[in-house]
Amino acid sequence: METGNQAGSPHGETEPAAPAGHAMGEGKAEAAGKAARAGSRRPLRLVLPSAPTASGELSAAGSLPDPVPSAQMTLVGQLTEWARMRIEERVFRPGMRMPSIRQLAQDKGISRFTVVEAYDRLVALGYLESRRGSGFFVRERGPGIGAGLGAGLPSEAAPPAPHGSRNIDVPWLLRNMFHRAEPRKAPGLGFLPNDWLDGELIGSALRGLARQPGSHFLASGTPEGFLPLRQQLRTRLAELEIGAAPEQILLTSGITQALDLIARLYVRPGDPVLVGDPAWFVMFARFAAQGAQVIGVPYTGEGPDLEALERIVQAHRPRLLILNSVLHNPTGTSLSAAKAFQLLRLAEQYDFLVVEDDVYCDLCPPGHPATRLASLDQLKRVVYLGSFSKTLAANLRVGFVAARPELVQSLTDAKLLAGLATPEINERVLYKVLTEGHYRKHVERVRNRLERARDETRHALEKLGLTLFPGQHAGMYLWADTGRDTNAIATAGHEEGYLFAPGSLFSPSQLPSGWMRFNVACGHDPQMLDFLARQLDRL
Template identity: 55%
Template sequence: MTNTISQAPMLQAPISRDSGEPLADQIVRAIAARIDDKHLRAGARMPSIRQFAGKHGVSPFTVVASYDRLVAQGYLESRRGAGFFVRERASLNTALPAAAPTAAAAPKLDVVWLIRNLFRQVPGEASPAAGVLPAAWLDGPGIAAALRAIGRQQGGMLLNYGNPYGYLPLRQQLQRKLAELEIEAAPEQIVTTVGVTQALDLVARELCRPGDTVFVDDPAWFLMFGSFAALGLKVIGIPRLADGPDVAKLAQLAALHKPRLFVVNSVLHNPSSSSLSAAKAFQVLRIAEEHGITIVEDDIYCDLHPGPAVQAATRMAPLDQLRRVIYLSGFSKSLAANLRVGFIAASPELAQRLADRKMLATLTTSELGERVVYKILSEGVYRKHLERIRGRLDAARPQAIRRVEALGLGLDSQPTAGMFLWVDAGRDTSVLAAQAMEQGLLLAPGSLFSPDQLPSTRMRLNVAALEDARLWDFLAGAIGRAR
């Protein structure tokens, strides 16, 4: 009987020459990730150097360097005259007893799984699971020009700590930005943060204690579920409808649990891209007043909305003027996630407490990133940049909706702004996501967007990142098999 050796498949993700990352680094990271995730099994033969180079359009020297680094890191082994093979990883730690053979377990799909795999994607590569726009849609040259301009200024200003509240000219610019939304906030009411992620953490640490209850939209942004749970908080979801939270359920659960906070996406809700109606906004504020709830309005997708002159959108911060509402936003979705510039707008007393808490956590935020954002906002190019992004989204969204509906996937409503579609696949999307991962495709299953993480038939798709034909081929095959 002849022994056969399985051939390892080529990489699923394309190699990007525009990402700025060396090609060898991309190859090493991609192969290592597939070995770690058990998509490449021990003993599988890697494509020959010539095959790999031809398939991926790189030089043989690049492939040799990549394979050699993978050998050095323990992922591959070189067999003279035979080629390169995936190495048995367990052999790297002989002190551990060998585990009894078991059936291969499906990967655990949780928040950490999604985030870890998002960060494994080739930098700049569009992913249907991502919560950000593709790098090609953003203004990389504009950000680079702003960085160069700041670098030409007197260097001493970047060598010390900044203001605990944040770079003052940026906060003054944010004051004008908030005024356009009819939110009155002096610079002393604005605290810059390392994105909305830190903003939520600071607010929760300041206003909550272990054992307190926090309400969130259900579905909602998944990262905060784990963040709040790590603080010892009880997280309860309020069903999100097309025009905002289910206010009957909100009133019922508020009376029962007496939550400290209710975190809400009023405009372009993640993951449905729906927005709050005026009637719902007033009802939520009334319930919050009755039960002593602080509303945390996460408006991170603010700048992707065309504005009330084009499409209705109601925020609670203008109605409340930062008395019971804390307003959060940032620029990771519209400028660059890597700048990590967000901000909190709150009452003067609370803003001071949050700035103090920020000092205890990080002293100050990076003034370099804040100066870059200020320069871009203050020079007038930002509005044109946003118009371009919204135009591209408006062009991509109908096409995505048509393709989704052609596959027989459901949509409760068809959003007219934002980057997301909240799709009903008619089957457990955690299973679908696990199958997609085997083909190098990353999906965002609906179970991750609920604090209970129960099985869900929903999934979030980013309309700006659906051009990969493999995605549609996979969905067509998977949905067809389920029928």
């Protein structure tokens, strides 16, 4: 949120030079960008563009004054809303090239950072797309699915949709997860129900901490995170055959912050980033919000389709590939050893980094055929992410990154700039849980219960005529083809108090889909299944 005014400029806004070079090591440029965005609220004179040039590019200048959306908005908010209105009214038509950052900044008397921020918001909202080396273009927007990856993201220009909104997009599912129905009515839930977890593990750890001297909790903690916990994580990683010293481990506020730091460090607007198609929606929505060109790689029952991956890599030369190698969300599949070796060869050949999200690590049963890329690569080209939110508590926001030392140092610097240290109290709680000896038995109980629930949910879905994705043998989810528009099912379910997770949310394209993700802990309630059967008959 942008508040306050900047001194040092007639308009209350500094005018730094445009960003140059890669995001890595750009602390000064990032600080300047933040200063430039920090909240000037002067009215911005915006004008209707003249006709597009012969090349299809819009001119930033024009003769007619355009109404200012709100003089109470920041400059970024005004510019974002102005462009959004023009796109909605089809003054800016799909395929048109927007004015260059430099040109628009000069014409409006604002900083280039302000224009970059506005364009990045419009990319995240689905109104623009960034083409590397060519600029920003008005995006074709698919019917019936909102405005794309970032549709509905909160901003001054686009306030959050009401709770009952029919707009099926990533924030819609996140909002409804946090205002969720009772678990029996929430097969789209991304967490285990509370009664599946052991609150006493957390309670006991908190009581133990309460008996320690209060001075332990007064300091801000360290940027890298609580050292004893990092040492404990080194031991856990060694059990997975991943070698990592404590200085190669950075603690974060869950997987989401880990991905955010990687996006800040590695991604500039227009950079190609590869994800699975399907994949965890927060993952690709976060990179899209950073301005990345998010490209989906088709999935099979053994992991990514490697022939398709190589074609995509040859065409786009991505910087990053992000994936779950074990218990992939949403398909529940795991990477085979053969595919893992081939994938690492492609990463070496085409020089891209692999981000391995192993958030479901502890839900993987012993003996389940799963290969972790980090165990093969030993953190040379793989960045490994972990968390305990699925097995302990979603509210215990402790995750971690394991990577080569110089990358961890850069991520630590990015963490400092983004929010200093993470809360050490949470890290101490997790450390006590992991070292008091009860966690492994708790996880074993959860895995056994999931296995029974999977069998029940699988049988129920197949009885309804749904087709299950191949290779699903463990974990929280089943990925099923309904043969219907699952956006329509999710919308109808929302009106009746149900939370479904339609397949469109798990694809970077956000196109309507017949697939749906089912949380097996919530996937076999008779009333929910009866509602689903009625929707399948109706559509």
